[in-house]
Each structure stands twice: as C-alpha cells, then as structure tokens.
Amino acid sequence: MEATRQFQIDVKVSPDKLEAGIILRAEEKDLEHILITEKDVYQALEQHRVTFGIRKDAVREFCLMPAKFVNTMLTVANGEPPVPGQDGTIEYPYLASVGEENGPKEMEDGRVDFYNLTSIPNVAKGQLLARKKPATSGKPGTAVTGEPIAPKAGKEPVLKPGKNVVQNQERTMIYAAIDGQVSFTDKDKLNVFPIFEVNGDVDFGVGNIDFVGTVVIRGNVLNGFRVKASGDIRVLGSVEGAELEAQGSIEIKSGIVAQDKGSIKAGHNVQTSFIQNANVTAGNQVIVSQSIMFSTVRAGKHIICNGPKGIIIGGILQAGEKIVARVYGNTNATPTVLEVGVKPELRQELSSIQKELQNAYENLRKTDQGLSVLNQILQANGELPADKRMMQVKLANTRLVLEKEVKNLEARRKEVEAELVGGGPAAIEVYSNMYPGIKMTFGKLVHFIKHEYARTRFIVLDGEITGATLM
Template sequence: MSHLDDIFEIQISNDKMRATMLQHQKIGENTELVLEELQNWVKEHGVIFGIYVENLKKIVDDNGSITSPIVIAEGKSPINGNNAYLDAVQLDMNNGINEKVVRVDLKNVADIPSVKQGQVVGKKIEATIGQPGLNVIGEEISAKSGKDFILRPGKNTSVSEDKLKLIAQVDGQRCIETKTIHVYPVYQVHGDLDMKTGNIEFIGNVTIRGNVPAGFEVKAKGDIRVQGTVEAATLISEGSIFVAAGIVGQGKGIVKAKKDIHTSFINQGNVEAEGNVFVNQSILHSKCIVNGSIDCTKGKGNIVGGQLSAGHEISANEIGNNMHTTTELFIGVHQQVLESITTHQKQLKLASEELEKLNKLLLVFELKEQQGKALQPKERIMKLRVKNTINQTEEKKAIAEEELLELNEELIQSQTGVVKVKRHMYPNVNLTFGKYRRKITVNHQYVKVSIIDSEIQIIPL
C-alpha cells in the first residue's frame, strides 16, 4: 500500500469516462511529491487512458495541494458511423454537373434543368464504420456503424455496375426520393390553365408557367411546378409541389404531395404532404396535414387560425394573433403513418408466406432432378417461373422490411415532437401532443414547446 493512499483518492465516474482526484490530508513537510511516482500510483488504481499529465504535474508543482477535485483523466467517446444516403447530383442550366446539394428557388420554379439519357443523376454515399472509444480504465467502447441501404432503380433510371450511381434512361426531369430518383418526361403549359388546356393528368412532371384557377385538376406522377397562384383547385403529385405565388384555397380544393410542398403562402387552403411543408410568408385559416415538419420562418412567418398537424415539428415566427384567433396545432404521429406501418406489416407477412410456398415448390423440382429424373418441358418452364417469382417476392420483402424499419424509427422520433416560436405565441393557441393537450392563455416569446416528464412544457428557445 502506497503512502499516497492516505493523502489522495481517485474517483471514477459511473460511465468510467472521467477520473477525478481528491485530497484528504496534506503532504508532510519533509515529503517531496515526484511526478513519476504519482503517475505510477494513478495507473495502479486502474486509470491508464486519457491521463492529463499537465494536471498531475500541477499537483506536483503545488506539492500535492488540491483545493478542489481535479480531473486527471478523461476517456475518448466512440464516434458512430454515418448512414448511407443518396446524394442528388446538382445540375446546371446547361445540363452540366455540379457536385452540390440540390436547393429549391421558388423564383425559378419553372426553370428546372433537364437531364439527358445516360447522365448520372444521383450517387449513393456509402455508410461509414464507427470509431470505437476508450474509457479511463482502458476498456474499449464499441461504436455503431452507419446503416446501409440498397440503391434501387427508379422510373426511367438504372443502377450502375458498382451499385453506387443512378443513370437516366430517358431525357426528362428528375423527381428525387430518399433512396431513389425517377426521371419523368415533362408536360408544360405556357400560361394559365384554362378551358383550352383543361384538366391535366400526366405520367411525368408538370410545369405551369401561369395560374391554376378554381375548379381545375392537375395530377402528376412526378413533380408539379406552378409559377403563378393556385386557387381552389386540386393538385395531386407523387413527387413534390412547388407554387411560386401562393395557394388561395377558399376552403376548397386540395394540394397534396407524396413528398414536400414549397410555396410563398397558404390562405384558406387544404394541404397534405407525406414529407414537409415550407412556407415563405404566412399560413392563414388553413388545414395542413404533414407527416414531417411545417416550416414558416421566412418573411413574416406567421400562422393564424386553422388546423395544422405535423409528425415532427412546427416552426414559425408567430403563432396566433392579437385578436386571439383560435389556432389548432397537432404534433406527433399522424394516422397515415400508423396506417402505413399496418400496410407494410401485412405486405411483409404475405411475402414471407408466399416465399415459404414457393421454396417448397422449387424443392420438389430440385429433388426430382437430384434423383436423376428429367423434368418435363412444362416442369422446366414452371421451375424458371418459380425462381423468378422468388426473386421478385424477396425484393418485395426487403422493401417492406426497410420501410417498416424507417417507419418504426419515425414512430420513436415522433415522441420528441416540438413547436418552435421565434417571436410570439398568442393566447387561444391550442396544442395537442397525442393524448396531451394544452391551451395557451398568455403571450409567450421565443419559446419551444414539447413533452417533458409526461406533460406539455414551454421553455425558452
């Protein structure tokens, strides 16, 4: 036992990531503290990694005088790997390639560059492995590697041989999803939608360089881009929707996108998006249902009246007004997400059951061949069909498993839903987080609202 045991004590934190030294009694006047001796004593007590030699030297220089606990070692935290993701190659107006993230500019909503057949439209950035850490007693702390995904071809795109690039198979415009990219032909209207053009239903992207008046319908498999105003019309897109001059719904019609919606303002509109909604100015007396987030923080950035539902976050500069107009906000998992989970669970179950039957059937043919019996022509054709169906069913099963994993993660993340107000939140704003409800009765400024300890709490932003 060292004489230093009577003078000092080493305390190691519960997570073993920090070691602290305390002093219990003074060193004798005739005793000289030596750095090498102190270092060895620290190591004898199990602290072998991340030692702050300069702190030990300071203790020696002060001849062991510690007025307060001093940190003598800290561990190295693990660094988790990055998830794989799809990077959409940015295109310039001359069909050149620029390796930057795609950005949306509503002012140039109709001037979207096209892609050419054979052009690379997206790249998969591979997942990275994590870097393990070490605690102060030298134990390795494992790190999580990033999650991978399978790059699959979209409509009119193919996957390169190295499985890392998506290549356009036709000339057209891109429609970007999380894990794939489609290339659609483009239908353009050079002006307002009117009786001459009529309603539009198109397999690709639709670009309207004017307005969409009340009563008209535009449906697209790709993106819809409107340079003017959308009135009480119906816009349904399997991609994203961009409306440069705003949505004036008059409580009628609907603007619905499978991905995101970008617009200047929404007034008495009905808006639904499986992704996010980005509004540059105001959302007034509207109904918005969004699986992701609603962002209204540019310009005036106010939300007044109506009902807004978001899975993750609602952000605005102001919510409500001085007139105390009733404004309803719902945060958390939307019913569509729950229904989607149920649907994919059924798809996964059906695919698993079908694979079991198909593999049994394939085994019958293989056993017959192993016994030296030749398959009849019809049996050979049937065997090939069974193999092809197995491949297709395995693909369906893999997709269902991936979607379920993401949806369940979304379900967990939704419990951390939040409302952020950069300036004012006025009275008569009603907040609902699942089973929790709260009515705002006083003015709040610069606040964040979320569930903390099973209740809706308002804290400074």
C-alpha cells in the first residue's frame, strides 16, 4: 500500500489467494490533480507480496483513468487454480469373460431390457476379480503471492474383500480363493461362494436349505419352505409363500405369488418378473419386469418396475432414493402408497418405537394405578402389611425402569423423526400413467394424487412435492 497527500492505493487479496485487486482512495476535489504511475501500483502490490499473474493491461488502465476506480476494485492479478485429483476406481476384470455386469440395462427411451440378463458369473480359483486404480493427486496451483496452492487429492477407492477371496500384498487386487460364483453382499463386499444346486422344486423331498454359499434352484420354491444363503439365491421357477434370505442377491425368473405368506429378503438386489401379495426387502434395488401387485416392497435405493408392462397397483412401496414404473394404480383408484427419500428401515424403526412407547405408557399407567391404591391403603390404615410393602417396593422399582425406557425411546424417536425430515434427494418417476388413489411420501411430506398424470417426475422442490414432465 502506498500513500501520498492526494491518494492511497488499497490492495485486496482474496481468501483463496487466487485474485488480487486494487482500489483508489482519494478525495473528490483531488481527482483532477492525481497522477498515478505504474511504479506506484507495482510498489503497492509488492508490499502485499503480489508477484504472480499480474495483468499489465489492468495496471495500465488504472493509471490512465484513476478516477474510474475510486472506491471501486479492479482485478489486477490472477493466480493459477489447482487442478483437483481424480477419484480412484475399481475395475472388475472377471466381467470381461461373462459380458456386462449383472442386471437389466436401460434403453434409450428410458425402458429397461429385462430379457437379456447375464448369469451370476462363474470364476476359477486364482482368477483376478477386482483391481484398484488409484486416485490421482492433482496439479498444484499458484497464488498471486507466488506460493504454491496444494490441490485436493482424489478419493481413494476401497477394496472390500469378503469370503473366499485373497488380496495381493499391496492390497490393490482381489483374487478368487476357490472355484465358484461371485457375489456382492452387504456394503459391496466381494465374495466367491461355492454352489449348491437343486435340480427340481424345493418341496418335502428336499426340505429347507441353509447353505454357506450360493443356491441355485432349477424348479420352484413351494409354500412354507425356507431357503437361506450367505451368497446369492437363483430360482429358475417361481416362489410361493416361502421364506428366502440371501446376504447377496436373489433372482427369481418366474415371479413371486406369496398369498401374503413368507418373505423375500436380500442384502443386495432382488430381481424377478412379478411380485404379487408378497413381502420383499432388498438392501440395494428391487428390479421387476412386469408388475408389483398388493405387496410390501422395500429397497435401500431403488424400486424399478419399468418393463413393457411395468405396473404397480396397491400395497406399500418404500425406497431410499427412487421408485420408477410405467403405470401406477388403476381407474378404480386402488389405494397405493409410495414412500421415498428415507431408508425403509428408518420408517420401520419409527413404527416399532411408537408401538413400544404405547406399551410403556400403558404399563406406566397400570403401575401408577397400583401405587395409588397402595397409597390409599397406607393413608387409611397408617401402615401397610408386609406383602403390600413388598409390592410397593416392586412397583416403585418397575416405575423407575419404565421411566428410563420411555426417556430412551422418546430420544430415539426424535432422532429418527429428524432423519425422516432431512431425507436425501429422492424421486418418483412415471413413464406412462399415474391414476388417482396414490399416496406419495417424501420424508415427512405427503401428497395425494387426485387426478391422472402422464410421464411425470415427482421431486421435492422448495419444501413441496412437485411434478415435472419427463422428456
């Protein structure tokens, strides 16, 4: 900064040190007599250690027309911003031998191809399954003061080895430790599981299955039977009112007709042709090619029912991020509940907490009634018999326990309700028609559909559920 009797040059450096500007401070009466040289400007900049990226044309303009920049900042130096590093990635070389990754592929018109699905890939012992491509550190920048500016490094990917796999010493690659099938389980852990095959139906001739690996069933799973796997479950037929539980994914070729019995639960994805009167839960996605009818379906991320029919009628569908279908409801306005924006387990936990609170409140009421009766006896007689004194102590202790339980439940309820309010980005997408009778819930926002919509995407905008036409 340089000062004379007539003027002063202020230098301002931005907080990130990527820009420097100058401002002329002078009295109105002195403007005609002000003479500023480029040397004056460079000296002011040097006093603030501004040495890099100085724009000579801006300095020249400042000196030629100083009155223009009285109390007005002129940028005279620009630093070079750092180039952030790129995030690392994980490559899966084993997929090259089996084609693209499992699951349906979205086509150009937004529909999903459910017909060309790859199988769960078989791998051999020693085969390379995953390779980490490291993040880059980026390129440093330069501040207007000449000092380097460190770039933001890319985020390193994390290999998550599961069961029956090994890593190299540098922990950059994962190999199969056995022959088997690849399975992603909870939190994207990579596993290889042995295979247990059933060449027909799961019935009384086979019984329930609990296998540490992947189960392939070439027939149907009948009413009342249970199949549990630490890997994936593949059913080439249909599933009736049975219980299926897999830490990986569940694929059912011919659909689920559960008659409100049993349940389907997968740590990763559930994929099938249709779901009818069933209870289905997936940690990641539920992918259905034809229809979801009168069922309870929960997915940590997405529920996708966008095949050629792609219809959802009745029931309760809960997805952490998005629900997609071609048609929702029907002309009879069949009640259908769609909930997005919050992980389904939070809604279930809140419901469970509310039931527990109701029970605790009722038990407190009964305990207080008992204590009140004993207090009346004490006031009437001046003392309590030995058995009544023991009962009083027991009820008093019970009340303390119940009060603590209610306090903890109410605290957790507030936490869950806060999470429900703050839910992340969410959407409900309609690729053909949505009929009246639909109840939408985004976090804690509720919207009832009272007229028909076509090709619409519903999101939360400015605190309200809003629909926009899908292109």
